[in-house]
Amino acid sequence: METVSFRRMDEATAEDYELLDRYEQEMLLELPDRLLAAVDALGDSYGGYMITRKEHSLQSATRSFRDGRSEEYVVAALLHDVGDLLAPHTHGEMMDAVLKPFVSEEIRWVVSHHGVFQEYYYGHLTGGDRNARERYRGHPWFDSCAEFCERYDQNCFDPDYESLPLDFFEPMVRRVFAEPRYLERR
Numbered sequence: 001m002e003t004v005s006f007r008r009m010d011e012a013t014a015e016d017y018e019l020l021d022r023y024e025q026e027m028l029l030e031l032p033d034r035l036l037a038a039v040d041a042l043g044d045s046y047g048g049y050m051i052t053r054k055e056h057s058l059q060s061a062t063r064s065f066r067d068g069r070s071e072e073y074v075v076a077a078l079l080h081d082v083g084d085l086l087a088p089h090t091h092g093e094m095m096d097a098v099l100k101p102f103v104s105e106e107i108r109w110v111v112s113h114h115g116v117f118q119e120y121y122y123g124h125l126t127g128g129d130r131n132a133r134e135r136y137r138g139h140p141w142f143d144s145c146a147e148f149c150e151r152y153d154q155n156c157f158d159p160d161y162e163s164l165p166l167d168f169f170e171p172m173v174r175r176v177f178a179e180p181r182y183l184e185r186r
């Protein structure tokens with residue numbers, strides 16, 4: 001593999017960065033593959049539930065697809081828990097950062113905040129606060145997040161629900177991640 005000439009960035013040349021840019025473009029093209037692999041890896045996460053977190057993710061994506069949600073929404077549903085493995089305490093925020101260039105701000109807000117909104121379903125059973133989401137009451141996307149949790153998250157632990165396979169969602173993931181449509185130029 002061709003490599004750069006520098007060992008310290010303050011010695012780099014423009015040619016070095018042209019070379020790095022070519023490799024970076026290849027890396028970016030493989031992002032959908034890495035995300036699909038990350039969903040697949042959720043087949044081996046939290047124990048104790050009746051289904052794996054991968055099946056939960058497929059159930060979330062399938063239910064939102066069958067409800068006629070937009071492609072960005074369905075892909076976000078598929079990926080909403082991918083952060084579980086690396087950011088168990090902040091998994092929504094992690095996926096917010098991943099999704100930022102590729103889905104609308106509203107969908108990102110929903111993914112980012114779904115963790116605290118999910119507490120509505122278990123906070124009173126675990127010594128937590130089921131009304132923690134109330135701190136966001138009045139936010140323009142409060143209802144969107146509450147709806148996501150009600151229809152595509154808290155109810156997606158059903159072993160009898162027939163989800164579509166990951167392959168079904170693959171072309172959608174590739175389309176949504178084909179271009180950083182929402183990326184703000186710095």
Ligand SMILES: [Fe+2]
Nearest residue numbers: 080081114115
């Ligand atoms: Fe989650």
Ligand SMILES: [Fe+2]
Nearest residue numbers: 056080081153
């Ligand atoms: Fe979830």
